[in-house]
Amino acid sequence: MPPAALRLDIDLEALAANWRWFRDRSGAAATGAAVKADGYGLGADRVIAALYGAGCRDVFVTTFAEAATLARPARDMTIRALHGLRPADEIVPDVVPVLNSPEQIARWRDSSGGAPCDVMIDTGMNRLGIDWRGFAVDMLAGLNVDIVHSHLACADDPESPMNDEQLQRFESALAAVRAARPDVRGSLCGSGAVCLGPEYHFDLTRPGLGIYGGVPSPAAAGTLARVVRPHAEVLTVRIVPAGDSVGYGATWRAPTETRVATINLGYADGYLRGFSNAGSVVLAGRTRPVLGRVSMDLVTVDVGDLDVTEGDWVEIDYDLSSAAAASGLSQYELLTGLGHRYQRHYR
Ligand SMILES: *Cc1c(COP(=O)(O)O)cnc(C)c1O
Numbered sequence: 001m002p003p004a005a006l007r008l009d010i011d012l013e014a015l016a017a018n019w020r021w022f023r024d025r026s027g028a029a030a031t032g033a034a035v036k037a038d039g040y041g042l043g044a045d046r047v048i049a050a051l052y053g054a055g056c057r058d059v060f061v062t063t064f065a066e067a068a069t070l071a072r073p074a075r076d077m078t079i080r081a082l083h084g085l086r087p088a089d090e091i092v093p094d095v096v097p098v099l100n101s102p103e104q105i106a107r108w109r110d111s112s113g114g115a116p117c118d119v120m121i122d123t124g125m126n127r128l129g130i131d132w133r134g135f136a137v138d139m140l141a142g143l144n145v146d147i148v149h150s151h152l153a154c155a156d157d158p159e160s161p162m163n164d165e166q167l168q169r170f171e172s173a174l175a176a177v178r179a180a181r182p183d184v185r186g187s188l189c190g191s192g193a194v195c196l197g198p199e200y201h202f203d204l205t206r207p208g209l210g211i212y213g214g215v216p217s218p219a220a221a222g223t224l225a226r227v228v229r230p231h232a233e234v235l236t237v238r239i240v241p242a243g244d245s246v247g248y249g250a251t252w253r254a255p256t257e258t259r260v261a262t263i264n265l266g267y268a269d270g271y272l273r274g275f276s277n278a279g280s281v282v283l284a285g286r287t288r289p290v291l292g293r294v295s296m297d298l299v300t301v302d303v304g305d306l307d308v309t310e311g312d313w314v315e316i317d318y319d320l321s322s323a324a325a326a327s328g329l330s331q332y333e334l335l336t337g338l339g340h341r342y343q344r345h346y347r
Pocket residue numbers: 034036082151189190191192206207208209210216
């Protein structure tokens with residue numbers, strides 16, 4: 001097969017350094033990692049191996065099925081399944097479910113043979129977990145509970161009053177559990193919440209986005225290393241005469257004669273149409289703008305007088321924070337949308 005015309009450079013050293021940044025800010029709490037959605041699109045097995053090397057011993061995926069596909073680097077790496085135990089799930093030995101409802105709790109109690117589990121308390125997201133208002137410790141009867149979790153709705157905004165509200169609800173639920181079971185651990189933080197302060201950390205943190213180089217909170221801006229750099233090949237370069245348009249919908253028209261490179265990347269690769277007339281690429285160290293609408297497999301770029309020709313490669317400007325602002329996508333969407341046409345290069 002000829003080489004792919006799309007390449008994703010993934011810097012696992014940077015990923016490990018970012019994880020250590022969260023470890024250093026998690027105080028006495030252990031630091032885990034969210035690796036759901038195939039390691040936020042970067043390849044869960046490679047991500048997990050790098051995190052294990054850095055000292056991480058707890059990773060979070062969504063389902064038992066997802067957990068079953070992973071290569072566990074060693075027995076002391078615990079995989080936890082955030083979606084709990086669905087009716088159709090087959091239990092995977094040593095995978096710990098995060099149980100989310102009375103139905104899941106009953107199912108685990110009846111089928112797990114006393115294996116350890118986690119429980120999610122919903123403190124205000126109304127998505128997964130047992131509602132904090134109806135939670136009672138006797139709901140956990142017959143379970144071997146390791147960790148009680150909750151998840152914050154607004155951790156990316158340190159000013160949001162919801163953070164403290166959810167913290168207080170979680171503290172009282174956890175205190176009630178610990179009155180009967182002092183060894184049960186608590187966990188409340190994704191990456192944004194780690195930055196909110198030590199009172200949020202409890203016993204285990206669960207950062208995701210920041211490990212992959214996203215900025216989860218204003219407090220982390222400028223501190224985390226870039227992990228992912230997409231590159232694409234130039235297919236052709238043309239001179240567009242003044243007055244001509246470029247691409248579908250003719251959304252860009254040349255004010256003067258313009259050199260345009262057509263690049264092998266499109267919305268099928270997660271480079272969604274929000275980048276139309278808004279994204280940029282880096283070529284010979286210079287930032288050049290995307291012109292016109294992003295197509296399924298193609299993007300057009302103003303290359304000015306730069307020396308560029310068929311077969312050259314450009315780096316897509318994928319600084320997660322600024323690319324999110326340019327495109328209207330979230331940093332999470334930018335990572336998980338990357339798609340399968342990239343040849344992934346790890347270093
Ligand atoms: C995805 C997820 C995380 C990680 O969140 P980030 O914002 O990516 O750091 C943590 N906890 C739970 C329950 C999650 O679903």
